[in-house]
Amino acid sequence: MITFSLNGDSVSFKGDPNTPLLWVIRDDFKLKGSKFGCGAGLCGACTMHLDGAAIKTCVLPVAAAANKKVTTIEGLGNPEALHPLQAAWVKHNVPQCGYCQSGQIMAAAALIADKPDASSDDIDQAMSGNICRCGCYPRIKAAIASVAGNSQSYDATAVEATS
Amino acid sequence: MSGQSLSRRHFLKTSGMVGGGIVVAVALPGCAFNGPHPIEVTDAGFIPNAFLQIAPDNKITFYCPSDEMGQGIRTGLATIIGEELDVDPANMLVQAAGSHEDYNNPEFRVQGTGGSNAVRVFYQPLRQVGADTRALLLNAAALDLGIPSEQLLTDDGFIVAGDRRYPYGDFVDTASSLEMPVATSLKAPSNFQYIGADAPRVDALAKATGTASFGIDTDLPGMVYAVVVRPPVAGSKALKFDDSAARIAPGVLDIVAVSSGIAVVAERYWQAYQAAKKITVDWEKRPLSSVTSTQVRQDLSAALEANDDTESSHVGDPEKAFAEADRILETDYYAPFLAHAPMEPLNATLRITENGADLWTGVQFVGAAQGVLERLTGLPRGDIKIHNQFLGGGFGRRATLSHIVEVAEIAMSIDKPVQLLWSREDDLRHGFYRPAAMMKIKAAANNEGRITAWQARRSGANITAQTMKNALPGVLPSLPTGLLNGLVGAMDYVFDNWAVDASSVEGLHETYSLPSYRVSHASVDHGLPTTFWRSVGHSYTSFAVESMMDELAEARQIDPVALRLKNLEDKPRMKNVVAQAGRLMAAMTVPENHHLGFAAHSSFGTDVAQIAQVSVTDGNIRVHKVTCVVDCGLAVNPDIVRAQLEGAVMFALTATLYGQIDLDDGAVVQSNFHNYPILRMNESPAVDVVIINSQTPPTGIGEPGVPPLAPAVANAVYRATGQRLRDLPLKLA
Structure with missing residues (x-):
């Protein structure tokens, strides 16, 4: 039996210890905010925090989470109490299809916790493991930069023209 | 009230009492209404048409006929109907419409989303629905308040009479007894307050908090999981296969042959995915098998x-x-x-009971998904409900029905609610391609x-002939298979020989x-x-x-x-x-x-x-x-x-x-x-x-x-x- 902390609650899993953490969280603990995208640690849709570090859980055996703290998007914030990044996501109208955004936000939250004043290059580097097929990158970057207090690093304004 | 007569193309139909209001339906021009109303009403409310529900507590719900796959259509169409209804789209609850002809895409004549046409084809009809409904509420308020409707204004879900504001919800009982005005004049674009303005997406908060529900997030009591082993070369059939090792793998409940391959059903996805690797198959050779x-x-x-x-x-x-x-x-x-490679791999969850079938998925072609289930299950169309969720990317990939056919074949053979999930490898290797x-x-x-x-x-x-091969069984569910194959063959012949x-x-x-x-x-x-x-x-x-x-x-x-x-x-x-x-x-x-x-x-x-x-x-x-x-x-x-x-x-x-x-x-x-x-x-x-x-x-x-x-x-x-x-x-x- 594997015991770990899930968003602050102690939980136990009795199944195959090789089961990826993602499927334990989704199918056994029924938290559906973390997504399945590739099953190979290549896209980041499944990103959670393990003791505060962003980690791709579709390839992480649940055994590796034993006695550690797992945080999912549900534990980061909720519609009534948003994490500053979630508020920035809404303000910048970031999501399109939205499927990758839990993973994007979890990767960004780990970055901001580690480097509250992350630079544009820091953001590029930290976020390059998370794919967004809709191509929301300019807005993801602007949202993170606004929380990091360096919004000037990305100019999202567009000029309007008149025919 | 207006007292205008009902035209054939834009009519009002009273179909039953619901709580304090009644259910009426209005059809879009070019669409035919028949069958039960698509909105499942769970609380008291006034439903003036297939698109709107106004509750006594002034909760205003818009049932969006187009599928949200990231393009922002729920926000766009809510803005269009909200403009004429005079409700800020941010103050509406926007939900995916159920499966019903009322929601047909006016150009496709089937419920579906594609071709970048949704805003273009719904722009005028949804404005009209919003304007007519607003006029109806004004008529109801005029009766209830004893004030001529010309002296009443509307503002963001409220009737305004001088310095008094009354929620639309106050008038739903009276409104439900009146005839729906038709062809109400629309606003001049210079009077638009929501159309043309930057506004937040109505789905941004849900998608920033992990609470938006995609097909893959469906979780039903007693649900089991399925993966399919598919041929490396498209269209190959299994000549023989050995599933003995898979059958004894942990969690495996059943292994069934389906038309696209071999399905492994297990208690958990991960178990099905692991067991599927233990199946060995001899696949037939096809003309494609030698192509590079x-x-x-x-x-x-x-x-x-x-x-x-x-x-x-x-x-x-x-x-x-x-x-x-x-x-x-x-x-x-x-x-x-x-390949399209949408971030959410294809999936579908189907529950078949004696009362009908319920499908939870993400599909760009709701009408055809309903039709293909009608064809495969033999159930009456009205007993088949499509609960279309947010689509984790579409790009055309979800205009196909392969995942719907697969889940139907599996569900019909195992007698349990089943969730079918494709892996990324399945998505890239067994797709439909540009x-x-x-x-x-x-x-x-x-x-x-x-x-x-x-x-x-x-x-x-x-692509047209190939796409129709995939879609026709759903678009024309009652057409006999022989005729269907003839139609598809004719289409191939035409595009190969005569027409472009x-x-x-x-x-x-x-x-x-x-x-x-x-x-x-x-x-x-x-x-x-x-x-x-x-x-x-x-x-x-x-x-x-x-x-x-x-x-x-x-x-x-x-x-x-x-x-x-x-x-x-x-x-x-x-x-x-x-x-x-x-x-x-x-x-x-x-x-x-x-x-x-x-x-x-x-x-x-x-x-x-x-x-x-x-x-x-x-x-x-x-x-x-x-x-x-x-x-x-x-x-x-x-x-x-x-x-x-x-x-x-x-x-x-x-x-x-x-x-x-x-x-x-x-x-x-x-x-x-x-x-x-x-x-x-x-x-x-x-x-x-x-x-x-x-x-x-x-x-x-x-x-x-x-x-x-x-x-x-x-x-x-x-x-x-x-x-x-x-x-x-x-x-x-």
């Missing part, structure tokens, strides 16, 4: 060399004009097969840059005013399934046409933007877009090693020009910034228009730099994001979007940003390196 990507390219070339093409359209006498030209360019351009295309463009321009003759020929597979599938050649001439042109097509289909891929034929034709425009400009030593303007005489909207973009480009200052490339393309009624700012270092192409100028008519939500252009640039840049599905012995080589890479943030350009200010009705925006990007980048790479790259993805020598 190299051969596809050769066959597409050979078809054009052999003049196997059929004319699609022509104007004037291009052969005569070529004979009179002093300089002719003729070049080949090639684009490979591509067909490969060889394009031969022959063109002559005079020394002023005016094109005098144009010939555009394309070879490759046609319009989607195969779209974009080869339409952007410009050409005094003489001929467009033709040679069908070459190796049997790999193909379908719509964001911007469809335009995704490759624009690459050929817009590369050729720059080649012509160079041959005549004319500025590429000036040459385009010379050939847009009777295309005023695109001419303006190109002129505006040209002025922006002329004013750009870029670092010494950066180079600019230009391209423009019309698709889905929308005109887009793009300027790519590119550098090439050690053979690596880097796109730093893309500036887009777009005329899509009135921008219902300009911020979403900008987002669609930003996303289209990224989607198209992936295809431009990396996108390639290869075949080896008929099997798709690429399997996951390590060998089918998607652009990442550290490779992504900044995007600027300029929206032409327009009051004309809105046109498409989901797809038109894709086509110009590849040629804009290729044209910039030529300036940077002198290498004219005519194959996608772009690879420097």
